[in-house]
Amino acid sequence: MVFARDQWYVAAYGSEVGRSLLARTVLDEPLVLYRTDAGEAVALADRCVHRRYPLSESRLDGDTIVCGYHGFTYDPTGACVFVPGQQRIPRTARVAAYPVVEQDSFVWVWIGDRARADPTAIPRAPWLVDPRYAVVRGMEPLNARYGLLVDNLMDLSHETYLHGGYIGTPEVANTPITTEVDEDRGVVHVSRHMEDAECPPFYARSTGIQGRITRWQDIEYHPPCLYLLHSRIAPQGVHPPAEGPDDEAFHAEIVYAITPSTAHTSYDFWAVARDFAIDDESVSEYLHQSNHTVVMQDVTALNTLERVIAAEPDAYQELSINIDTGGLAARRLLARMVGSGTAAAR
Ligand SMILES: [Fe+2]
Known part of the structure; x- marks a missing residue:
């Protein structure tokens, strides 16, 4: 699988990273994540240099990880600071330490050339930490390549068929979309406005x-x-005022982080932030359970699709229609990232 390596990816929610060791695989690289005593998130390669024992199966001692097999000990920079039975620590005893940025409740990691890691390039999802919004969220591991989830989210007409009774209604599939690509910023916009x-x-x-x-x-x-989905819901015919806040409408900011794990697996981070009923716990519970159900409907469908595609790699010619313009634009931008020297074949 060819991945765009010189990019930021979400490895975890900040709330998942603490004083126990968390294993995640991002772009085929096994990582171990933890938090120092001072609260800094750390991401190291999850393999002891000695015999490849997973550091995530080991233990923390202060800010260091002590390998659970022979005791090789690593500090947060990945440097080995102790080996058993001898004073001299081999010069090559070091595991990779990945650049980490915590922002908008996510822990972002950079897998590629660290000289190119620019934290200001990380896209924002500010609603996830804004007290004017209530947030429900989760993460589902997906047994499918990440491109299938990108396709899925770029074409919401599937809501009508896969998520009927939850978020899908006939109008979603029936209303045409507009697609725009901001080539300079590398962002795809897809809009569907249903008036009635x-x-x-x-x-x-x-x-x-x-x-x-x-x-x-x-x-x-x-x-x-x-991936951001700005969702605006209002009584039929209510449009935003020319000036001032859009108070008669309800807004949900639906955020996905789509992280490739391996060639055939991904992480599906999902969150729903809303600007209404923010103190109503029963609304939070309902939206959490309901969106989890919707995400699992996608997970089940995409896991099925992955099995089919993996089994029949050359047997299929896709056919694309108008609803696919967003997904096709996304694929083009992803291919450009992979091909522009910011990626490496593995
Ligand atoms: Fe879906």
């Missing part, structure tokens, strides 16, 4: 709206990892 639509249970139960709605879906995909 059925309100799916996901929004009817959480907002309390009865009757039909105006439902806008505005997608921003920042390849390779961050």
Whole structure:
């Protein structure tokens, strides 16, 4: 699998990284994540240099990891500071330490050439840490290549068929999309504005709206990892005012981080931030359970698709239609990233 290596990827939520050792594999690289006593997140290669024992199966001693097999001990820079039975520490006794940035509740890691790691290039998802929003979230491991999840999220017409009864209604599949690509920033925008639509249970139960709605879906995909869906729900016919806040509408900011793990597996980080009923625990519980169900419907479908594609690699010619313009633009930007010298074949 060829990955875009010189890019930032989400390895974990900040809340998952603490004083125990967390194993994640990103772009085929096994990582161990933990937090120092001072609270800094650390990502090291998850293999002891001695006999490849996973450091994630080892233990923390202060800010160092002591290998669970022979006691080789590594500091947060990846340098070995102790080996058993001798004073001299071999010069090559070091594991890779990956650049880490914590932002918007995510732990971002950089797998490629660290000289190119620019933290200001990480795309933002500020709603996830904004007190004016309530957030539910999760992460599902996916037994499918990450491109299948990109395709899935760029084309929401599948909501009507795969997620009927949750977020899908006939209008989603029936309303045409507009697709724009910001070539300079490398961002794909896909919009679908439904002016007169059925309100799916996901929004009817959480907002309390009865009757039909105006439902806008505005997608921003920042390849390779961050996907934002700005969702605006309002009673039918209510549009944003020319000036001032859009108070009569309900807004959900739906965020996915799509992280390739191996050639055939991925991490599906998902979050729903809302600006309504933010103190209502029952709405949070409902949206968490409902979105988890929707994500698992996608996971099941994509795991099936991966099995089919992996078994029949050359037997299939895709056919694309109008709904696929966003997904095709995303694939083009991803291919450009992979091909521009920011990637390495593995
Ligand atoms: Fe879906």
